[in-house]
Amino acid sequence: MKKHTFILRNFLLNLLSFLSLGLLVLLWIVGSSGEASILPSPYEVWTKFLALSEDPIAGMSMLGHSLQSLRRVFVGLLAATVVGIPLGTMIGWSERFRAIFQPVFEIIRPIPPLAWVPLISIWCGVFEFSKYILVFIGTFSAIVVNTYAGVNLANRDNIAVGRMFGARGVRLITDIVFPSALPSIMAGLKTALTTGWGVVLAAEMISANYGLGMLVTRGSDSNDIQLVLVAMLLIGLIGALMSTAFTILERRLSPWRTDLN
Amino acid sequence: MADRFKLSVKNLSKAFVTKKDDTLVIDDISMDVRENEFLVILGPGQCGKTVLLNMVAGLLKPTLGEIYMDGEKVSGLDKRVRMVFQKLALLPWLTVSKNVQIGMKYAKVPKEQRERVAQHYIDLVGLQGFERSYPHQLSGGMKQRVGIARAYASAPEVLLMDEPFGQLDAQTRYSMEDEILKIWDKDKRTILFVTNNIEEAVYLADRIVLLSKRPAKVKDVFDLTGLPRPRDNLSEEFLRIRQEIADQMDLDLGQ
Numbered sequence: 272m273k274k275h276t277f278i279l280r281n282f283l284l285n286l287l288s289f290l291s292l293g294l295l296v297l298l299w300i301v302g303s304s305g306e307a308s309i310l311p312s313p314y315e316v317w318t319k320f321l322a323l324s325e326d327p328i329a330g331m332s333m334l335g336h337s338l339q340s341l342r343r344v345f346v347g348l349l350a351a352t353v354v355g356i357p358l359g360t361m362i363g364w365s366e367r368f369r370a371i372f373q374p375v376f377e378i379i380r381p382i383p384p385l386a387w388v389p390l391i392s393i394w395c396g397v398f399e400f401s402k403y404i405l406v407f408i409g410t411f412s413a414i415v416v417n418t419y420a421g422v423n424l425a426n427r428d429n430i431a432v433g434r435m436f437g438a439r440g441v442r443l444i445t446d447i448v449f450p451s452a453l454p455s456i457m458a459g460l461k462t463a464l465t466t467g468w469g470v471v472l473a474a475e476m477i478s479a480n481y482g483l484g485m486l487v488t489r490g491s492d493s494n495d496i497q498l499v500l501v502a503m504l505l506i507g508l509i510g511a512l513m514s515t516a517f518t519i520l521e522r523r524l525s526p527w528r529t530d531l532n
Numbered sequence: 533m534a535d536r537f538k539l540s541v542k543n544l545s546k547a548f549v550t551k552k553d554d555t556l557v558i559d560d561i562s563m564d565v566r567e568n569e570f571l572v573i574l575g576p577g578q579c580g581k582t583v584l585l586n587m588v589a590g591l592l593k594p595t596l597g598e599i600y601m602d603g604e605k606v607s608g609l610d611k612r613v614r615m616v617f618q619k620l621a622l623l624p625w626l627t628v629s630k631n632v633q634i635g636m637k638y639a640k641v642p643k644e645q646r647e648r649v650a651q652h653y654i655d656l657v658g659l660q661g662f663e664r665s666y667p668h669q670l671s672g673g674m675k676q677r678v679g680i681a682r683a684y685a686s687a688p689e690v691l692l693m694d695e696p697f698g699q700l701d702a703q704t705r706y707s708m709e710d711e712i713l714k715i716w717d718k719d720k721r722t723i724l725f726v727t728n729n730i731e732e733a734v735y736l737a738d739r740i741v742l743l744s745k746r747p748a749k750v751k752d753v754f755d756l757t758g759l760p761r762p763r764d765n766l767s768e769e770f771l772r773i774r775q776e777i778a779d780q781m782d783l784d785l786g787q
Contacts, residue, residue: 429621431591432622432634436614437634437637437639437686442638447623450625527625527626527668528624
């Protein structure tokens, strides 16, 4: 009985999600119908998408452009993670470290990543490396801040247990503090992933030879609204997929967490 | 004659210093604990029992005074002393078995031996079949059994228990009290058990050290070795001792 209610409720919730997506498409169809409409219909966009695989832009398929954008995000994000988690841990763990780094960090943090574009183009040119740097800047603070908060608020009881049972120094941090802070760290990575995706596309829109963001600009410059919409939809779809994949990964990595189900 | 005792606390005091003022929490406490004795420290809520225990554990530094083990002065954490925590404090990301093994892991005990010893204590506390469970899958009583197995498994000579059953419901609490006596009977260690519950103290203790309200001093010591176990908490003798202690115990009226 109880199980049936559960399944039924889940079914209804899924149905609602489908309905809302359907409604969006419906609005799109209505909005794109009529002679004067500048919005291309879903059918036109789909046709464009198919045509693009036959006649690639910049010699690259849509999958190719998507993968290029993804690669940029992951390189930048990986660098930010590798630097950000240890730094966040140290700021969270040591008062001295906090005193040194926090003020600098608090000033740099509010500056939007794209404000760095002029400086970065001068320093690193406009190509790959500058994209990595931008993603790094855009994702770094979310990772550091969440790691710092997680470590700083790491359960005191867990730490006492670690010390009582012989964990010292680095082991205390890796074995006790770090897992205690993991939910917060993962939340930071998830935010960073979404932000990084947004930053890379914006950067590509400013200047790039390939990538989904570049397609948006290309479409805009050549008055090809269908192309703009294809790129926009892919951006949205891929972003949502990454978010979902991350949640699944997080659940796999932390089977003890009851807050993820 | 400190060397005749397993553990001796000499003139221990602890004050917490804040910006506004100093608060004296422990005021010149001395006590001796015999080898394999079940000593209960009884005091009203907030009196500083946990602070006292944390100092014996080496987790807190005393402001004044010394702690001796086997007649030798100790300071800081000591692997002969292990604690069962008040707030259960199992590490949620480790399975029951890994939680029990934690002390041995840092003592660099080989994995095979670690697993064998852990299994022994998991069986002893009656949790066989739950080795691979995570703490959130266990009930309060089961979690506290893990806490006891964890403390035992790291082979301490002195076990500190900080109101270990304080958060359990009454029924589970009674059964855990029997359980801890059974475990202690099979595998004798020196136990310092802190509680604010008179009945629990009289049920468990060889001796009871009664503390005053804050700042905590030793008010009295009761020797219960004459009262045979298992104790009947409705027997005349039990109730008499309980009343005698209750008459002396300070009330915890906040502040």
